[in-house]
Amino acid sequence: MISQDVIAIIITTLQVSGTALLISILVGVSLGVFVALHEFPARKLVIGVINTGMGLPPVVVGLLVLLFLWRGGPLGFFNLIYTPAAMIIAQVILATPIIAGLTLAAIQSVPQKYKWQAEALGAQGWQKAWLLIRETRLSLFAAVMAGFGGIISEVGAVMMVGGNIKGQTRVMTTAIVLESQRGEIELAVLLGLLLLALSFSVNLGLTLIQQRARQV
Amino acid sequence: MRKQFQVFLRLGLLFLLIALTINPLWAVRSIILATTTSTVDSGLLDALIPPFEKQTGIKVKVIGVGSGMALEMGRRGEADILLVHSPKDEEKFMAEGNGTSRRAVMHNDFVLLGPSNDPASAAASKSIGEAFKKIAAAGSLFVSRGDKSGTHAKELSLWPDADAIISNQCYIETGQGMGATLLIADQKNAYTLADRATYLSFKNRIKLVILREGDKPLLNPYHMIEVNPKRHPKVKADGAKRFADFISSPAAKKLIANFGKERFGGPIFILDYD
Numbered sequence: 470m471i472s473q474d475v476i477a478i479i480i481t482t483l484q485v486s487g488t489a490l491l492i493s494i495l496v497g498v499s500l501g502v503f504v505a506l507h508e509f510p511a512r513k514l515v516i517g518v519i520n521t522g523m524g525l526p527p528v529v530v531g532l533l534v535l536l537f538l539w540r541g542g543p544l545g546f547f548n549l550i551y552t553p554a555a556m557i558i559a560q561v562i563l564a565t566p567i568i569a570g571l572t573l574a575a576i577q578s579v580p581q582k583y584k585w586q587a588e589a590l591g592a593q594g595w596q597k598a599w600l601l602i603r604e605t606r607l608s609l610f611a612a613v614m615a616g617f618g619g620i621i622s623e624v625g626a627v628m629m630v631g632g633n634i635k636g637q638t639r640v641m642t643t644a645i646v647l648e649s650q651r652g653e654i655e656l657a658v659l660l661g662l663l664l665l666a667l668s669f670s671v672n673l674g675l676t677l678i679q680q681r682a683r684q685v
Numbered sequence: 686m687r688k689q690f691q692v693f694l695r696l697g698l699l700f701l702l703i704a705l706t707i708n709p710l711w712a713v714r715s716i717i718l719a720t721t722t723s724t725v726d727s728g729l730l731d732a733l734i735p736p737f738e739k740q741t742g743i744k745v746k747v748i749g750v751g752s753g754m755a756l757e758m759g760r761r762g763e764a765d766i767l768l769v770h771s772p773k774d775e776e777k778f779m780a781e782g783n784g785t786s787r788r789a790v791m792h793n794d795f796v797l798l799g800p801s802n803d804p805a806s807a808a809a810s811k812s813i814g815e816a817f818k819k820i821a822a823a824g825s826l827f828v829s830r831g832d833k834s835g836t837h838a839k840e841l842s843l844w845p846d847a848d849a850i851i852s853n854q855c856y857i858e859t860g861q862g863m864g865a866t867l868l869i870a871d872q873k874n875a876y877t878l879a880d881r882a883t884y885l886s887f888k889n890r891i892k893l894v895i896l897r898e899g900d901k902p903l904l905n906p907y908h909m910i911e912v913n914p915k916r917h918p919k920v921k922a923d924g925a926k927r928f929a930d931f932i933s934s935p936a937a938k939k940l941i942a943n944f945g946k947e948r949f950g951g952p953i954f955i956l957d958y959d
Contacts, residue, residue, distance in 0.1 A: 634747055650722065650862045651864060
């Protein structure tokens with residue numbers, strides 16, 4: 470029932486969304502912590518942009534990435550259009566603001582007293598940031614899960630910039646669209662169930678780490 | 686916790702490294718084929734492309750979009766070769782100097798579908814044009830792709846007065862592919878125009894029946910167009926030509942002529958070479 474093609478689709482999905490999620494975590498958490506702990510001009514504007522970014526319409530992101538990466542586009546010389554890399558770029562743009570916004574909110578919700586205490590104990594810069602990340606780890610895991618949920622279920626952007634090419638850029642969501650257009654409803658449903666199972670196991674894994682962190 | 690984080694970070698860097706090293710592999714010699722959703726959905730290209738890739742080592746990136754978008758991609762040099770079915774737009778495309786060659790490849794055909802009780806009595810018409818006239822006159826529900834695809838262009842050409850009908854209440858535009866449009870038409874018990882391959886894939890799931898078929902205007906010719914590299918230097922004319930030549934080869938002809946016997950119970954595409 471689960472053919473070679475389906476396995477290839479699952480692997481591509483994991484590669485694309487896994488890479489995108491890791492990049493989004495690195496960029497999103499750093500950005501969130503930085504904005505939360507620093508005063509700079511236009512800070513409120515930056516926060517407003519991040520919060521807007523949490524609700525970016527995927528098809529708009531897809532269209533913009535497409536126009537930039539097309540051969541005739543400003544970044545066309547990288548030859549990235551219709552590759553997994555293009556899909557990763559689109560997913561990073563979608564997930565990073567979600568993770569950054571939730572990180573920002575989490576760090577800002579730490580009582581000022583705790584921050585002073587950290588400083589009084591001599592924690593500065595990186596150390597302080599690290600202490601706060603540890604303090605808010607439960608919320609940060611939730612941020613990561615929200616980011617993951619945003620990209621694993623996304624179809625519009627990856628369809629546009631990946632092209633849904635068999636064996637190269639076909640992921641679970643785009644395959645579901647294709648198979649339901651083809652009238653292969655059973656296969657579409659099977660892929661849908663597998664996608665749900667995949668999403669559930671990743672989130673379960675993250676939840677287990679998160680809840681273990683709670684007891685530490 | 687700190688250790689966990691470090692492990693996490695290292696894993697992340699490892700992933701990044703893998704992603705970056707795989708990247709050049711994605712850039713192996715490849716051409717972009719912009720084509721219609723109907724050829725992708727039917728599965729024809731899944732049968733044609735592996736032998737070509739094996740023979741030449743050139744990867745083909747198949748992008749399934751509407752004919753309108755496929756031609757636009759050609760116009761912008763975003764595709765190397767096109768396989769499309771929108772003759773009037775294709776002629777305009779060639780006249781503007783966007784393509785170097787246009788070859789007839791094959792045709793399939795459209796069928797007019799509708800509820801079996803046929804409220805507009807479209808089946809009992811002298812021509813397909815009269816059938817559409819009757820549907821318009823009866824004010825029966827009609828579901829259109831509305832997506833600038835070849836099928837959509839064909840449908841618009843069949844109405845006696847297309848401008849009048851699209852502003853009509855009984856005309857529904859889905860803006861989606863053929864499969865989705867068929868299902869919507871079926872749920873609404875409406876008339877629709879579909880390509881035969883998609884109809885056959887959905888035949889067992891829908892109640893709509895074929896009311897007209899075989900009329901000459903319902904034939905749906907596909908042409909292969911090589912995009913003009915003089916306009917856009919990045920267009921891979923060499924790979925495109927090799928693909929076009931492959932499609933004209935006896936081996937590919939045989940594949941096309943036999944395609945669909947297994948899945949649809951009969952051939953879907955009829956050869957049409959110049």
